[in-house]
Amino acid sequence: MKSLVVALVLAVVPVPAADVVPxxxxxxxxxxxRERSSPVWFTVGHQGLSEIFYPDxxxxxxxxxxxxxDGxxxxxxxxxxxxxxxLTFRQSLRGKGWTATVTYVTDPARATVLADVSLSSHRPVRVSVRHVPMKPTSVVVGDLRLDGVRNRHATFxxxxxxxxxxxxxESLRRGFPAVARDYARGWHEYLSGLRRPRSADRRLYDTSVMVLAATEDKRNPGALIASPSFPWAFGFDRTIAPELGPYALVWPRDLYHVATAMIAAGDRGMADRALDFMLRRQQQPDGHLAQNTRVDGTPYWTSVQLDETAAPMLLAWQLGRTDQxxxxxxxxxxxxxxxxxxxTEQERWENQSGYSPATIASAVAGLVCYADLLRRTGQDGTAYLKVADEWQARVESWTVTRTGPFSKDPYYLRLTKDGRPDVGTRYNLGDNNPGDADQRAVVDPSFLELVRLGVKDASDPVVANSVAVVDQQLRVGRYWHRFTADGYxxxxxxxxxxxxxxxxTRTHGRxxxxxxxxxxxxxxxxxxxxxxxxxDIARTANSGRMLPEQVWETTFTGTTSATPLAWTHAQYVRLAWSIDAGRPVERPDVVACRYVSGVSSRPACR
Known part of the structure; x- marks a missing residue:
């Protein structure tokens, strides 16, 4: 077997990436x-390996x-x-007169990505590998001793x-078959220790769980990034992203969604590590959680999002964590x-301040969960419950309009700037929206956080009308936009x-x-x-079973947005388990028992 070594020497420090566009x-x-002894991650683009991550x-x-x-x-x-x-992948490639398959793994024992190549051609060809570091001094090109006719197989x-x-x-000396077997064995053993829901597509579910597990950094337990990708200007515009990011960072919000999915899947250990990372690495001295951080906990963006500060309270309740x-x-x-x-300084879409029903839902639920943890440890959480009750009672007066243009009946807004939802206060939506919008004419499906977290009843008439308004304004086929006139x-x-x-230049969120x-x-x-x-979620997967952040309005296939997005995979996993359970598995009973009628007789509420 003919082999090629493409070796890149990197210091174990973050690499400035201003020279290369992802x-x-x-x-x-x-x-x-699966093993922590291999601190290297690969991504596959449309023509081979794209970004490889090392050492974190x-x-x-x-x-x-x-x-x-032939070049x-x-x-x-x-x-x-x-x-x-x-997470073994095979890519089929086709060119003029030739076809190839390339199979990718990493060596579980060391920091190596291995690619096994089989190539067939109608005529002898020259086969080479072009390797571009993120900060290159020159482009590395090495020949594989293949011609597609007499020599058809090699590994690099x-x-x-x-x-x-x-x-x-050393990885090549072991040989691709041996390394690939060890690589596969690690994932097989991991999945064998977990459960699988009845409702999900087996293959997509297993891939989703593995993708979520793979987003955890191996040197910083509990640090799970949002996506191993760099969409749009975050890859090429150094004025808004001085370094590559921000998806390859840890966001408390995304971390919470992944952790709750993994609790459902049976990997409680990951959820415990996620909570520890939130509270030991991401929490700031004043108590709030950083908007996002590197995998070592260093803050990157610094705006305050109250739903992210509530996230560890919700997660700690799910885990029953009451240690001091x-x-x-x-x-x-x-x-x-x-x-x-x-x-909140920013709501969950991170470009607006104000009274957000989704953020308030997280805050109310978080405070109730924390008060319950206090109760379990013999402490008094009455003061926190009092605040939670006040916000729960007033969320409609802050965020539900009765004078908006979309319905004669009341409906939830994306947010209000002033807590006066019947007033036509105007604000700029950002993301290249050229003019200001009346706050009463901007809606968002995120108000359903109130229902999913047990703060409002699913049968509440304002909720029902808001669902109808959102469907009218934001739904395309069986999918939804984030909010009115989204430009991301x-x-x-x-x-x-x-x-x-x-x-x-007008841009359009899909x-x-x-x-x-x-x-x-x-x-x-x-x-x-x-x-x-x-x-519906499953239909958006690409051929590698990666789930995207956004899909096109015509084909409902992934755009060039962040893919795979951990949040999307987590939502698939969590909904599958919720269907099996007959209820949302993320919903804290202690919150629903406090605020939702008709549940007080359930055993969980006693």
Whole structure:
């Protein structure tokens, strides 16, 4: 067997990435060994390996590693799992007169990505590998001793570390079959220790669980990034993203969604590590959680989002964590919420301040959960319950309009700037919206957080009318936009999103599959069948079973948004378990028992 070593020596420090623009964010595959001894992660683009991360998940080390035939890349490709129960992927490539398959794994014992190549050609060809580091001094090109006729098979390796060539050569000495078996075994054993719901597609469910597990950094337990991708301007505009990011960062909100999904899947250990990371690495001295952090806990963006500060209270309740260290940290978070709420500097879409029904839902539920944890430890949480009750009682007066243009009946708004929802206060929506909008004419499906977290009854008439308004304004087919006139997405002709001021180029947010999951959880509470919503999420998967952040309005396939998005995979996992349970598994009973009529007779409420 002929082999090629592509060795890249990197210091174990973050790599400045201003010199290279990442490949498109719609990754076809994402993989790593289950073992912590292999601190390297690969992504697969449309023509080969795209970004490889080393030594952690906040550090993209390479841009691409591409197979070239007679100096040119493939003209078409398709990526699929090579094994339904591991993150092993096979990419089929096609060019003029030749076809190839490349199978990707990492070495569980060291920092090496291995690619096994089989190539067939109608005539002898020259086969090489182009390897582009994220901060290159020159482009590395190495020949594989293949011609597609007499020699059709070879392996190449990309090694990392202080002695990267030796690392790669050691992996090659073991041979691809042996390394691939060990790689697969690690994932097989992981999945064997978990449960699987009846409702989900088995293959997509297993892939989703593995993708979520793979987003955890191996040197910083509990640090799970949002996505191993860099969509649009976050990849090329250094004014808004001085370094590559921010998706390869840890967001408390995304971390919470992944953790609750993993609790349902049976990986409680990951959820415990996630809570520890929130409270030990992300919590700031005043009690709030950083908007996002690197995997080592260093804050990156610094705006305050109250739903993220509530997240560890909700997660701690799900886990039943009442140890002293956790309770002390939760008290700091709860005190911050009480002192600074209910107005948030940013709501969950991160570009507006004000009274957000979704944020208030998280804060109310978080305070009730924390008060319940206090009760369990013999302490008094009455003061926190008093605040929670007040905000729950007033959320409609702050965020429900009765004078809006979309319905004669009251409905929830995305947010209000002033807590006066019947007043036409105007604000700019951001993301290249050129003018200001009347707050009464901006809606968002996120108000359903009130229902999903037990703060409002699913059968509440204002909730029902708001669902009808959102469907009328934001629904396309079976999917939803984030909010009215969302601008976070490509231009009308498909060019990448960027911030273009003072003369904005209009951009358009597309449809988000996570809302299918959130709607499904709401419908379960109404006694409806949510399995169609689960299938809706599944339909957005690409051939590598990666679930996207956004999909196009015409094809309902992934845009060039962040893919895979951990939140989307988490929503798929959690909805599957909710369908099996007949109720949203994330919903805290202690909150629903306090605020929702008709549940007080249930055993959980006694």
């Amino acid at each position: 490949l498109p964010a719609d990754k076809q595959a994402f993989g790593t060994a 998940l906040s550090t993209p080390a390479t841009r691409e590693t591409t197979l070239l035939v 040119s890349p493939a003209e078409s490709s398709r990526t699929e799992p090579a094994d339904d129960r591991s 390796a990309v090694g990392f570390g202080d002695d990267a060539r030796a690392v790669a050569e 260290s956790t309770m002390d940290a939760l008290r700091r978070a709860a005190d911050f919420l009480v002192a600074h709420g209910p107005v 997405g490509e231009t009308a002709d498909g060019r990448p999103w960027n911030i273009n001021w003072p003369t904005p 449809l988000w599959p996570i809302f299918s999951g959130e709607r499904g959880e709401y419908e379960l509470l109404l006694g409806r069948d949510a399995r169609p919503r689960l299938r």
